[in-house]
Amino acid sequence: MKEDVGRIVAGGDDMCEICGATLGGFQSGFCARKVPRSEAKYPEYLICSHGCTEIIQLISHVSQEVEFELCKSEARHMAQVLLAAIEE
Numbered sequence: 001m002k003e004d005v006g007r008i009v010a011g012g013d014d015m016c017e018i019c020g021a022t023l024g025g026f027q028s029g030f031c032a033r034k035v036p037r038s039e040a041k042y043p044e045y046l047i048c049s050h051g052c053t054e055i056i057q058l059i060s061h062v063s064q065e066v067e068f069e070l071c072k073s074e075a076r077h078m079a080q081v082l083l084a085a086i087e088e
């Protein structure tokens with residue numbers, strides 16, 4: 001059966017294929033997953049000078065699409081920056 005993204009977005013009790021969260025109604029949010037660099041969706045936008053072999057993708061629960069991706073080193077740095085800002 002063909003995957004129907006519209007059905008996933010509209011459905012009431014569908015689950016996120018990546019994190020298992022229940023995707024109902026207007027729920028928002030993201031989940032993240034680690035994939036080999038060769039699987040980057042937007043390799044031309046990947047800013048990485050570290051030679052990282054893995055990247056982190058942020059997938060929207062609304063669209064189930066990759067909304068953002070960055071290399072592992074940048075992801076780690078961004079996480080530290082965000083945590084520092086929260087705890088300020």
Ligand SMILES: [Zn+2]
Pocket residue numbers: 016017018019020021030031061
């Ligand atoms: Zn998810």
Ligand SMILES: [Zn+2]
Pocket residue numbers: 047048049050051052071072073074
């Ligand atoms: Zn990198």
